Amino acid sequence: MSELPTQARVVIIGGGVIGCSVAYHLTKLGWTDVVLLERKQLTSGTTWHAAGLIAQLRATANMTKLAKYSQELYGGLEQETGVATGFKRCGSITVALTEERREEIFRQAGMARAFGVDVEEISPQEVKAKYEHLNIGDVKAGVWLPRDGQGDPGNIALALAKGARQRGALIKERTKVTGLSKTGRRVTGVDWISDDGASQGHIAADMVVNCAGMWGHEVGRMAGVNVPLHACEHFYIVTEAIKGLTQLPVLRVPDECAYYKEDAGKMLLGAFEPNAKPWAMTGIPDSFEFDQLPEDFDHFEPILENACNRMPMLAEAGIHTFFNGPESFTPDDAYHLGLAPEMDNVWVAAGFNSIGIQSAGGAGMALAQWMDEGQKPFDLGDVDISRMQPFQGNKHYLFERSKETLGLLYADHFPYRQKATARGVRRTPFHHHLQEQGAVMGELAGWERANWFANAGQTAEYEYSWKRQNWFENAAAEHRAVRENLGMYDMSSFGKLRVEGPDAEVFLNHVCGANLSVPAGKIVYTQFLNTRGGIEADVTVTRLSETAYLVVTPAATRLADETWMRRHVGDHRVVITDVTAGEGVLAVMGPNARKLLERVSPNDFSNALNPFGTAQEIELGMGLARVHRVTYVGELGWEIYMSADMAGHAFETLHAAGQDMGLKLCGMHMMDSCRIEKGFRHFGHDITCEDHVIDAGLGFAVKTDKPAFIGRDAVLKRKETGPKARLLQFKLSDPEPLLYHNEPLLRDGEIVGYICSGNYGHTLGAAIGMGYVPCEGETAAEVLASSYEIEVMGVRVQAEASLKPMYDPKSERVKV
Missing domain, CATH: 3.30.1360.120 (Probable tRNA modification gtpase trme; domain 1)
Structure with missing residues (x-):
């Protein structure tokens, strides 16, 4: 083992497809001092038994962008490395058996189109033409992606590993990481031991990347980092050879929790069943390597019964392999990527929720760029590990939540859908008061929050749909109460961070775009900016005293915002304290x-x-x-x-x-519909780290006449050149369609972007959306002179566009 160095720029822990992808992309950026350590053999954890489906259509814009890159990368990997990846662009079909699923997949298709993905909505007959073996009796529609495909998961990982080696990376198998040394908020090195115990050593490292897959939680603990994930059993069968079977598209039937892949004249049938089986509650066996888990045919049988009806030839085919292997799942079904909040040089790429092959190319590219540049290459909020709350590393919580998250991959992804398991962990001081008054709770970052209030005699629970849900009129009444009379709602879940000390003012002026040199009692709306002028946080800061401020953040980004401040404290004499629960x-x-x-x-x-x-x-x-x-x-x-x-x-x-005044208790749905009418931005949707503060229309909140602050140069430059895009508010001309987010945005008949957030404007009388329109070199008048449409379910709907808020544009109502 003498070839292992004593020092490296980065040590990657884990040799599955994502570890190999990170190594590949770092070396592609010119990094040569890269070491990857794998406890057994490359791919021996989860990658080797993955189904190898390579799809571009994902639930969110960011994941679609990364999956699209993966598909493009794998298309040329074999030619680059000489390793046969088995990659075939056989296309994929997703079919809907219900009208609700039809709307979901058609909306996803619209989003994919906005990102340049080749996609087509097709009829049941067109599905049959592409997949003759399918029973289409109850198929409502399908979506066809001709550039999707399938590949050999193990060989894709090995090809990435070879590409990394060719550019100087050292990849060492049978070398287990046993510990990490730390100083303050930095890991200083990695302890390792050979598989046979004959040798051991230490590698001093500038950075560490946790790509340990289902071991990611355990490796995270070594570094003092929270990586919430849990392994679950994942089942598929492979049939005997079927006579005359030729290459077919990948097929997904999410309403039956099933996917199908033809491979060498056999059929593979896999399942994402609604009630999953968590695995390895007492830890993963140390000897685990290319292992299978015990069969459980009773668990899989309902899926197989439906499949034999869906594809009658399966009933005649013998089963060659019944496979059960572990996959890791996260609390929200999105993988973990990025710089760990607890440490300043520990990165994470783990928890890929059975979509590791199709995601690893893009995720590895994004993480490598982030590591190389020191800031995110684009918005990664969906998967940024800083979204995870400390309590979500609790093993009991992960066990309970993982039962649900596997099945949610193929469940209906209804708007506002709430998780059903592992609930009630974080409650505000008003929780029981609100429940007594009919509150229907949603969950965000573990917080139970009143989303809407049921009327007397109404069932106090969600009935999900893509159309108007059962609470639509409840939220409308709450909306009207706030607009016309009086409403009260609970905001306790929003983050509250006290920044105190003799340098509090100087520090906040460095981190914030606005001027915080204000009297005690003054509230300042501001953003934390990155060096590109992108928005890292959207907060209010209240000066409490000469040496103390209160920073109020969205509930979901409290940890990320606190971490951003801590990473920029430098020599400032300040103390940052989370007082959210206080x-x-x-x-x-x-x-x-x-x-x-x-x-x-x-x-x-x-x-x-x-x-x-x-x-x-x-x-x-x-x-x-x-x-x-x-x-x-x-x-x-x-x-x-x-x-x-x-x-x-x-x-x-x-x-x-408030009883005789008509005071109405209100929920978060009301707040969102009111804020979008007013054109207020929603962090994570309308404004992200890749959205320039000037383009977002928030230049008024940035004071460039104060001493240097993060992003000042980028703001001054954009003020000189003018915005490259403008965030517009849109109102549909038809009051019936609903906007959620990611609907394609068309300017003069051409797709130019997508709706980043949407809701119904009960006062304005139609769905309202926000979206960026590219406009480099154009005046505001020229942007507004165009004709705009928003595509909803494949139908283009005329939309009125405005730069000013359509509701109370002069903000006269808030200042009366």
């Missing part, structure tokens, strides 16, 4: 919000003392609170912060005082 927050919004507060508090809520954008300490009932006069719904209102111990009293006081 305070409850109730938002009171609507034209009569001031009247309600005057009923419960002796304090002055007038414009003279408490204008928009200011905070004050108040008495509330018999307790104390702090009110922030801000809004995310575009109405007069306050966010009321109180310590958790007084939260129950505050709720009861406000709720009782």
Whole structure:
């Protein structure tokens, strides 16, 4: 083992397809000092038994972009490396057996088209023409992707490994990582031992990448890093040879939890059953290498019965192989990619949820670019590991959630669909009060949040659909209450980060685009920018005192935003503390919000003392609170912060005082429909790290006349050149269709982008969407002079476009 170095720029742990892809792409960027360590043999964990389906159509824009790259990469890998990858562009078909699934796959097809994927919606008869063996009696429609394909998973990984070796990477098998040495927030090296125990050593490393697959959780623990994933059993069968069977497209029948692949005259049938079987609760055996798990035919039998009806020739074919192997699944069915929040040089690429082959090419490319440049090459929010909360590493939680997530791969991906397992972990101080009033809860980052309120006699649960769901009118009533009278909703889940110390002002002025040199009690809306002017966080910052500020973040990005600040502290004398759970927050919004507060508090809520954008300490009932006069719904209102111990009293006081005023409890769906009418941006959809703050229309929140801050040069440059794109608000001319996100956006008949967020505007009377329109060198008037359409389910719908908010464009209602 003497050939292992004592030092490396990066050590990659794990030799599955993703570890090999990361090594391949790093060397492609010119890195030569790359070491990959594999505990047994390359591909011996999960990669070797993967089905090898290579598809481009994914549930989100980012995943589609990365899967498209994988397909393009694998198409040329064999020629580059000489390793036969078995890659064939045989195409793929996904069929729908229900009208709901038809809408889902057609909407996905529209999204794919917006990203340049060759895709076609086809009829049942066209499905039959491409797949003669299929029973299409109840098939409603299909989607055809001619450039999709299949390949040999093991050989794809080996080809990536060979490409990496050819450019200088060292790949060592039968070398297990036993520990990681650390100093502060950095790993300094990797301890290893040979498989036979004959030799061991240490490699000092500038960076470490955890590509350990189903061992990723355990390897993460060595580094003090949270990598939530759990192995589940994954089943497929391979038939005996079927006479006359020739190459067929890959086929997916998600309504029957099944996929089909022809391979060398045999058929492979695989399943993503609704109730999965978690595996290795007490740990993965140390000897695991190319291992199979025990058969469980009873578990697989319902899938096989449906398959024999769907493809009658299977009933006549003998079973050659019944395979059961482990795959790792994450709590939200998206893989983990990126720089671990807990450490500054530990990267993660793991938890690929049975889509590792089709994702590994793109994921490896994206991570390598991120490592090389020190910032994300484009928005990776769907898969960025910083979205995971610390508690999600809990083994019991992972066991319970993993039962569901495998099946969700082929479940209907309805808008607003909520996870059913591992719920109730994080509850706000108002949880029981809201449930008593008919709240229907959703979950975000583990938080139980009231999304809408059921009426008396109405079933308090979701009935999912792609059309108007059962809560549509409930949310409309909540929306009207906020617009016309008075609404109250729980915002306790939003992140609250105290930044304190003698350098708090200087530090925040360095991290934020806005000027934080403001008096105590002032609230500032601002962004954290990267060096390209992209938006890393969208927050409000309230100055509490000379040395203390409160940064309020979206619930989903609290950890990411805290991590961003910590990584830029430098020598500033500040302390950053997460106080999210310490305070409850109730938002009171609507034209009569001031009247309600005057009923419960002796304090002055007038414009003279408490204008928009200011905070004050108040008495509330018999307790104390702090009110922030801000809004995310575009109405007069306050966010009321109180310590958790007084939260129950505050709720009861406000709720009782509002009864004769028509106070309505509201949920998150209302908040989103109101904010989109007002044109307020939603972080993660409308604004991301790849969206320039000027293009996003948020230049007003950036103050370039203050001392240097992150992104200042990029902002000044874009102000000189003008925006390369503009974020527009769109209103459909037809009040019936619904917008969610990712619908293709057409300008003068040509696809120019996609809708990044959508909801129904109950006041404006139609679906509202936000989307970027490329416009380099154009004036705002020229952009607005065009004709716009949005494609919904293959139908182009005329849309009115605006740069100003369509609702209350001068923000007069929030300042009354």
